[in-house]
Each structure stands twice: as C-alpha cells, then as structure tokens.
C-alpha cells in the first residue's frame with residue numbers, strides 16, 4: 001500500500017488545459033505531486049477533504065516589490081512625480097529591519113490571496129526578503145535593485161557597475177537555493193534609464209555565467225522609449241538585445257509601449273513577459289496583449305507591489321480583462337479579444353514561465369511541484385455556474401482561498417497562515433510604517 005505525505009480527496013480541479021475535472025484525488029510525496037486521478041489507493045500522513053473546494057495551481061506574482069508594502073496608499077490621488085516625491089525618499093530610508101517586516105507583511109498578504117510564488121524586481125536589503133521567504137515557506141525569485149545612473153536618483157541608491165554586480169553576487173552566494181531551492185537570486189535591471197550600457201553588458205554576462213535570470217522593467221512608459229531613442233538611437237528592447245540581455249533568462253515587467261518589431265524581437269528571443277494591469281492601465285496605457293499572445297509570447301501577471309493597490313492577482317485579472325475588452329475589443333466589435341483561458345494561464349503557467357520554472361510549476365500535474373491552492377467554491381458568487389473557469393476570472397477573490405500548499409507543505413489551513421504570526425506582523429508593520437514616513441519626510 002502506497003503511503004503519501006498528503007492526499008487531497010474528491011476535489012474539483014482546474015486541469016492544465018483550464019478545464020474543470022470533478023471528483024479528483026491529488027497525492028503529494030515530499031515537495032512533488034506524485035499522482036493525480038480518481039480514487040487513488042493508498043494512505044497519507046495528512047488528508048484534505050476536497051468536497052466543496054476547487055484545486056488549482058498556486059498563483060505566481062511575476063512582478064512585485066516587497067519593499068513597497070509599507071508605502072500602501074501613499075501615492076493615491078497624487079500628481080507626478082510619484083517616483084521622486086515618494087518612492088525615492090521612502091526606499092532610501094528603509095533599514096534592514098524595515099525590509100524584513102515589510103517582506104513578511106507582503107508574504108502574509110500574498111499567501112492569503114492564493115499567491116505561492118513571486119518575482120521581486122528589487123529594493124534595498126534584499127537578503128531580508130530572501131530570509132522572510134525561506135522562513136514562511138513561499139517561493140521567491142529575488143533581485144537586488146540595480147542602478148548606476150540617473151539624475152533624480154540619490155547617490156545612496158546607486159553605485160558603480162562593478163559594485164552592483166559584486167553586491168548581487170554576494171546575495172547570490174548567501175541565498176540562492178535556500179529553503180529547499182524555493183529561494184532563487186536573480187540580477188536586477190531596474191530600468192534602462194537608470195542602468196548604463198556597461199552595467200547592462202556586465203549583468204547579462206554574469207547572469208549567463210551563474211546560470212540565473214534577470215528581472216527588468218521594460219517599456220513601462222513613453223519617456224523610457226524617448227530616452228533610449230535620444231541616447232542610443234535604439235528602442236529599449238533593441239538596447240537590451242545589443243547588450244546581450246534578451247533571452248529566455250530575462251523577465252520583462254510591464255511591456256506597455258511595445259512596437260510591432262519589439263513584440264517580434266521579444267518572441268524570437270523567448271523573453272518572459274509580465275503585465276501589471278492596475279499599475280499599467282492607470283498610469284501608462286493598454287498593453288497589446290492580444291497581439292503578444294498571437295506572436296507566441298508567454299505572459300504572466302504581476303501586482304507591482306502594494307503601493308497603489310493590493311497584492312491580489314484576482315483583482316489584477318479582472319482589471320486586465322475589462323481594460324483589454326474596452327480598449328482593443330470594443331472599437332472593433334470583438335468581445336473575445338482576451339479569452340478567459342488565456343487569463344487563467346497568465347495567473348499560473350505564464351508567471352511560472354516568466355520565472356524560468358514553467359517545467360516544475362504552473363499546473364497540477366504528476367511530477368510538478370506541489371504548489372496548490374484550494375478555493376471555497378460553495379459560495380453564492382461562485383456556485384452554481386455554467387462555466388466555473390470563466391467565473392473564477394470574473395468573480396473569485398482573495399478571500400475565497402481556503403488552503404494553500406507550497407512545495408508540498410500546507411502553509412495556510414482554513415485561512416490561518418501556519419508559518420507566520422499574523423497579529424505580531426501587522427502590529428510591527430504599523431509601527432514601522434510611521435517611523436519610515438517620519439524618517440523619509442513623506
């Protein structure tokens with residue numbers, strides 16, 4: 001008789017084709033899904049009754065800033081420049097302790113929203129983010145904020161290209177592979193306006209040497225394109241190509257102001273692309289998502305941190321669907337410009353692809369890592385429905401996630417996060433928020 005570590009019995013499941021399967025058992029051994037099927041024979045150390053629940057792959061927040069959690073709601077209804085008036089003084093005032101509590105609060109919110117893995121584009125003291133992820137059981141792909149130029153960046157936030165590479169290598173040596181390989185360290189390219197040609201070249205070469213990834217903000221707004229054309233006579237994607245950065249180990253966040261040739265270039269180089277719908281649609285415009293999908297790009301979703309919104313990808317996906325239908329669909333009378341299956345893919349497999357873990361994450365399949373969330377579907381906004389997959393995109397929310405399993409371990413049961421002290425974290429975070437604001441003068 002087979003003995004598993006965990007079995008989820010008789011559950012409704014979203015399969016890899018984004019179809020709903022009923023009465024499924026899912027068996028887990030160690031950190032891996034070892035069997036998916038009907039009436040699995042065998043026992044388990046832990047059993048979850050799946051009746052009334054939907055099992056789906058854990059969500060991947062593929063562009064996030066753990067450092068901005070304590071900036072929540074500060075930039076709302078403010079005029080530009082948000083970056084110079086709020087972000088720069090805030091981020092440059094963070095201590096190691098602030099980063100630790102900020103990361104803990106952010107991970108608590110992510111777990112409670114069904115997110116099981118995140119990619120952090122970088123802030124200060126990223127070792128604290130790595131420590132928090134290793135401790136709480138989350139999967140994190142973590143970069144250090146990397147900048148060596150830019151007029152409105154204080155000296156404390158930038159350093160020479162060599163120093164930037166050295167500091168990321170230090171972080172890599174200390175944390176890459178921590179927490180049973182849940183923590184991975186990547187290189188950061190904050191954005192092309194704050195990274196020199198030399199830094200871009202050195203970053204791509206070092207990432208290749210270490211076999212790791214790079215996380216960049218790309219084509220977020222028109223200023224960035226204008227900067228690149230003025231200084232290099234190249235568009236941002238072409239600059240990354242010229243400096244050796246474009247490839248499958250590059251994750252680009254935002255991708256709003258892409259030209260047709262940019263899209264073709266990113267697709268040809270198999271770059272992992274990510275949208276941050278609430279951040280993009282309120283500040284920068286509507287990405288050409290339907291065209292990007294048509295060209296074969298894999299797309300993930302990101303929250304871009306909590307400064308202006310929440311970390312719920314359920315909220316992101318609704319905004320993206322409605323925004324894209326309104327902007328691209330309505331003018332040409334095409335209501336299916338972005339099908340719900342494509343959106344479900346962006347929340348899971350698309351994000352997993354972007355963090356270079358598409359083979360082991362992103363769907364519930366034998367052999368993949370057991371990153372599984374269970375939603376309470378016995379609720380009036382979800383049941384009954386003619387199409388549960390579509391209803392997930394349209395109506396499900398963070399509070400519907402009942403249990404969360406990451407790397408085979410139950411990290412949230414009945415909405416209680418087992419790996420963190422929720423009350424203590426919120427208390428300490430409130431204290432830290434006031435202190436940082438005073439220090440930063442914001």
Ligand SMILES: [Zn+2]
Nearest residue numbers: 065121217304
């Ligand atoms: Zn960002």
